[in-house]
Every structure is written in structure tokens, then in C-alpha cells.
Amino acid sequence: MGCIYQTEENPHFQYVLGLADDALILGQRWGEWLSKGPTLELDIAASNLALDLIGQANLLLEHAAELEGKGHTADDLAYLRDAHDFRNHWLVEQPNDDWGVTTARMLVFSLYQYCRYEALVKSSDAHLADIVAKALKEVSYHRRFAAEWTIRLGQGTEESNQRIQRGFDMLWRFVPELFETVCWEQTLADDGIAVASGTLQDAWEAEVTLILTQANLSVPKGDAHQFGSRHDGHHTEHLGTLLCELQFLQRSYPTASGAVW
Amino acid sequence: MTDLAPHLESRQPAHMPGTAEEAAIWAVLAEVPDPEVPALSLLDLGVIRAVHVVSPPKEGRGGVAKIDVTPTYTGCPATGLINEMIKAAVTNAGYHDTSINMVISPAWTTDWITAEGREKLREYGIAPPVGSAPSGKAALFGVSPVVTCPRCSSENTEQVSEFGATACKAMYRCLACQEPFEYFKCI
Ligand SMILES: [Zn+2]
Numbered sequence: 001m002g003c004i005y006q007t008e009e010n011p012h013f014q015y016v017l018g019l020a021d022d023a024l025i026l027g028q029r030w031g032e033w034l035s036k037g038p039t040l041e042l043d044i045a046a047s048n049l050a051l052d053l054i055g056q057a058n059l060l061l062e063h064a065a066e067l068e069g070k071g072h073t074a075d076d077l078a079y080l081r082d083a084h085d086f087r088n089h090w091l092v093e094q095p096n097d098d099w100g101v102t103t104a105r106m107l108v109f110s111l112y113q114y115c116r117y118e119a120l121v122k123s124s125d126a127h128l129a130d131i132v133a134k135a136l137k138e139v140s141y142h143r144r145f146a147a148e149w150t151i152r153l154g155q156g157t158e159e160s161n162q163r164i165q166r167g168f169d170m171l172w173r174f175v176p177e178l179f180e181t182v183c184w185e186q187t188l189a190d191d192g193i194a195v196a197s198g199t200l201q202d203a204w205e206a207e208v209t210l211i212l213t214q215a216n217l218s219v220p221k222g223d224a225h226q227f228g229s230r231h232d233g234h235h236t237e238h239l240g241t242l243l244c245e246l247q248f249l250q251r252s253y254p255t256a257s258g259a260v261w
Numbered sequence: 262m263t264d265l266a267p268h269l270e271s272r273q274p275a276h277m278p279g280t281a282e283e284a285a286i287w288a289v290l291a292e293v294p295d296p297e298v299p300a301l302s303l304l305d306l307g308v309i310r311a312v313h314v315v316s317p318p319k320e321g322r323g324g325v326a327k328i329d330v331t332p333t334y335t336g337c338p339a340t341g342l343i344n345e346m347i348k349a350a351v352t353n354a355g356y357h358d359t360s361i362n363m364v365i366s367p368a369w370t371t372d373w374i375t376a377e378g379r380e381k382l383r384e385y386g387i388a389p390p391v392g393s394a395p396s397g398k399a400a401l402f403g404v405s406p407v408v409t410c411p412r413c414s415s416e417n418t419e420q421v422s423e424f425g426a427t428a429c430k431a432m433y434r435c436l437a438c439q440e441p442f443e444y445f446k447c448i
Contacts, residue, residue: 027336041422041432048424055336059365130366134335137368137394137448145423147401207401 011184013067014087014231015194016128017077019116020060021088023135024078025239026109027053028246029096038099045145049106052138059131066127079250083240084233091174093239097167100160103149104167110143111207112178115200124192147211154215165217172220179204182231274304282314286326289354293346297339297427300385307373308333308343310364314356323357330361331369334428370394371429371447382445383411388418388433390447408444410435420444 030050037043061074068077091109096102117132117139153164181189181198188194212219277287290312291304303309311329318324328347332340344361351359371390374382379389391406408418415437422432423446430443 041424044426044432045422045424048428051336051338051428052334053336055332055334059335130368131335134365134368137370138334140395141423141446141448144401148423211401 010068011188012125012193013064015185015188016060016064016067016125018087018230019120020057020064020077021086022092022109022113023053023060024057025086025088025242026092027051027057028242029092029102032096033102042099049142049145052135052142056131056135056138059134063127063131075250079247083235083243086235086239086243087230088235088239089174089177089230090236091171091178093236093242094171094174095238097170098163100153100163100165101167101170103146103153104164105171106142106146107150107211108168108171108175108178108208110139110146111204112200114139114143115204116195116197119195119200122192123194128193150211150217151215154212154217161216164215168212168217169220177230277311279312280314282317282324283312286312286314286328286351286354286356289350290328290347293350295339296342296346297429298382298385298387300381300387301374301378303343303347305375305378305381306333307375307378308369309347315358318355318357323352324355325358326351326356327360327362329364331364333369335365337428339427369448371445374445386411386442387430388442388444390445392447394447406447408433410438410440411442412440413438418442 027050030046030053033046034043034050037046057078058074061077065072065074065077091105094101094105114136117136120132121129121136123129123132150164153160155161179197179201181196185194186196189196189199209219274287279287287304287309290309291302293303295301295303295306298306308331309328310331313327313329315325315327328351330344330347344363347361348359372393374390382389388408388411391408405420407416408420409416410418410433413435415435417436418433419436420431420433421441425432425443429445429448431446432441433444434441
């Protein structure tokens with residue numbers, strides 16, 4: 001099974017698609033908490049987080065579809081691509097597991113997403129800059145939510161401390177992929193369109209270390225060399241099952257004119 | 262030419278100069294409620310960014326209008342409904358060809374909620390946004406605003422959750438009168 005989208009083809013499109021897919025897949029993961037949140041307030045928080053992320057994905061996918069220039073809509077890209085054509089990081093497709101893992105993931109990712117969007121506000125792609133400027137307001141709430149919950153669980157009981165530490169320990173191997181700068185991304189960054197992911201790492205590490213320390217948690221040690229090679233269509237097994245649910249209705253009840261949701 | 266809605270005093274924002282026809286459309290939109298917080302009109306909410314009359318209705322022919330609208334949050338599920346309500350209201354005012362142009366820049370901010378809108382929110386039981394939206398890099402842990410209870414006006418309140426029944430609100434409770442209430446988040 002080959003990818004439809006070869007990495008060397010239209011890197012500007014692939015880059016925006018990557019931003020969109022991160023938001024879409026993590027939004028879907030948040031949606032899975034609905035009716036199962038640990039408390040009513042957190043259930044509502046989960047739906048808000050899911051909505052924000054899917055809203056961002058929608059704007060980004062619309063933009064990606066324009067850049068692709070093949071007449072696709074945002075819905076086509078969300079509902080009619082198979083796993084190997086998704087460009088999200090492996091981190092966001094991992095299962096929610098428990099609230100500790102979900103919170104750890106949200107801290108790792110929302111700090112990263114904030115750094116990334118903050119840099120992209122200055123993108124020479126004016127439409128992308130407008131989208132991220134709007135999304136940044138939402139993500140500043142997300143990272144605060146994740147940071148507060150990390151501290152609450154870390155400083156809570158022995159059990160809550162262990163559960164969130166387990167989350168960071170489990171997910172840490174997916175961190176290096178966030179800061180991997182592939183050569184075409186560097187070229188886009190040189191052109192002022194993208195931000196080279198590697199340049200975000202120092203600021204991210206400083207923030208995450210600060211929060212983990214305050215939360216009485218340890219920054220996971222050991223070699224973390226997991227690179228996702230998502231650009232070549234490689235994903236973990238979990239993306240396929242996530243897409244089964246995300247794309248079920250559209251694939252079971254296809255419409256002649258493409259995806260309409 | 263004010264026969265579109267002659268009974269409505271123009272509610273066109275002072276910073277949006279326009280023709281008499283455009284003023285009449287602003288007045289119509291001032292009567293369209295936000296579907297999620299019906300105490301507010303779409304004008305109070307600040308989501309209508311511009312009104313353009315391409316050609317006014319005349320001699321039985323419908324007019325053509327374009328309305329610039331901005332979403333509050335990117336994923337606000339009311340956006341589609343808001344657009345339909347705008348179209349219906351402006352179409353009823355004689356503009357049979359009304360189109361919506363979604364604009365996302367500059368990004369919507371609670372600073373655009375009118376003073377009148379803030380008072381309506383309070384009367385409705387929702388604490389209006391405190392202060393103005395943060396500019397520049399937002400602090401990770403900002404100083405929490407002092408949110409006044411919309412029922413008893415006590416400042417002795419606490420946040421229950423950052424997220425509420427709609428994307429734009431947080432949940433609070435008043436420690437003086439014990440009532441829970443919603444706070445319209447400042448973004
Ligand atoms: Zn009170």
C-alpha cells in the first residue's frame with residue numbers, strides 16, 4: 001500500500017496537512033472521553049478541548065485543500081484518506097488509557113503546539129498565520145488546563161502521582177518525533193512559511209521541566225529515539241482503529257459528491 | 262432609504278460608517294439573538310464585522326448583500342446556525358441574495374462584546390469578561406481575574422472549571438450566596 005502523498009510532492013501542503021492532522025486526531029481522542037470523564041466538569045472540559053481542536057483542524061484542512069489544488073474539501077481530507085496518508089505525530093494517535101496518560105499527553109502536546117503556533121504567527125503564509133493566531137488563544141487555555149492537572153495529580157495522592165508519572169514514562173519515547181526537522185521542512189522554514197521543529201525544543205523542554213518539577217514528578221530518563229517517519233506514511237497500529245470510528249459513517253454511507261459532514 | 266426596517270433605530274456601530282441601507286441591515290442584525298446566549302444579540306457579541314450592500318432592493322426586486330462574520334472559537338458549533346440566522350434576517354429585509362463571508366483575522370476577542378452586551382450578560386446570570394484580552398505572549402499561569410457574582414455582586418467567588426457548557430464560558434461558584442454561575446471567558 002503506497003501513500004497517495006509522496007513526501008517530496010507539494011511540501012507546503014504536506015506541512016499544513018501535518019498541523020491539521022495533529023489537531024484532528026487529538027480532537028478525536030478527546031472526543032472519546034465523552035460520557036466517560038472522571039467528573040462531570042472534566043467530561044465537559046473534554047468536549048470543549050475536542051471542539052477547539054477539531055475547529056482548528058477544519059480551518060487547517062480547508063487551507064491544506066486549497067494548497068493541494070485538486071478540488072478536495074476539508075471533509076474529503078478528514079474522511080476519505082487512509083492511515084498512511086495521515087501526517088500527524090505518533091504521540092497524538094496513542095490511546096487515551098487513563099486520565100494520567102491523557103493529561104501527560106496533553107501537557108506534552110499543548111506546550112509543543114503553543115510553541116509551534118506562536119512561531120507560525122509570523123509565517124509568510126498569511127492565511128496560515130491568521131489561523132494560528134486565532135488558535136493560539138484556545139491553546140493557551142489548553143496548556144494551562146494540562147499544566148494545572150499535571151500539578152494537581154503530581155502533588156495529589158501517591159496513587160495519582162504514580163498514574164501521571166506512568167503517563168509521562170509511557171509517552172516519552174514519542175517526544176523526539178515532535179522536534180524532528182525533515183529537510184523539506186527546513187526549506188519551508190528558510191522561506192519563512194514553516195518553523196523548523198527542532199528550534200522549538202529548548203523552549204519546550206524548559207517549560208515541561210518547570211511544570212514536572214513543580215508537580216513532584218521526574219522528567220523521564222533514558223534514550224528516546226522513536227522517530228515516527230510519518231512523512232512516509234508509517235503510524236502505530238492505533239491510528240487505524242481511531243480512523244475506523246472517525247470515518248465510519250462517511251464510509252458506510254458514501255455520497256456521490258464526496259464527504260459531506 | 263430606510264423603508265427596510267423603518268421602525269428600528271439604527272444600531273450600526275459608530276466605527277462602521279456605511280450607507281443608509283447598510284445602517285438598516287445593522288439594525289436588523291441587532292435584533293438577532295446569539296443562539297447559545299440569547300440574551301445577547303449578534304451585534305452585542307461582536308461577530309458581525311462588516312455589512313456590504315451590493316445593490317439595494319427596489320421595485321420588487323431583491324437586493325444583494327454580503328455580511329462579514331467571524332467565529333468566536335474555531336470549533337464553535339453555533340457558527341453554522343448563526344450564519345443561517347443572519348441570512349434569514351437579512352433576506353427577510355429584502356436582500357434575497359445574501360451571502361456570508363467568514364473572516365478569521367483579526368481573531369475575535371471578548372473586547373468586542375459591547376458595553377450593553379456586558380450588562381445584558383450580567384442580568385442574564387452570566388458574569389461578563391473581566392478586563393481586556395491578554396495581548397502578546399500569554400503567561401502560562403495568569404493571575405486569575407476577580408469575577409463578581411452576577412446574582413449578589415460578591416467578589417468572593419471561585420472557579421469550578423475552566424470549561425463550561427459552551428466554549429466561551431467557564432464555571433464558577435459564589436462563596437457568599439452559594440449559587441453556581443457561568444463566567445464569559447476573556448480571550
Ligand atoms: Zn453570589
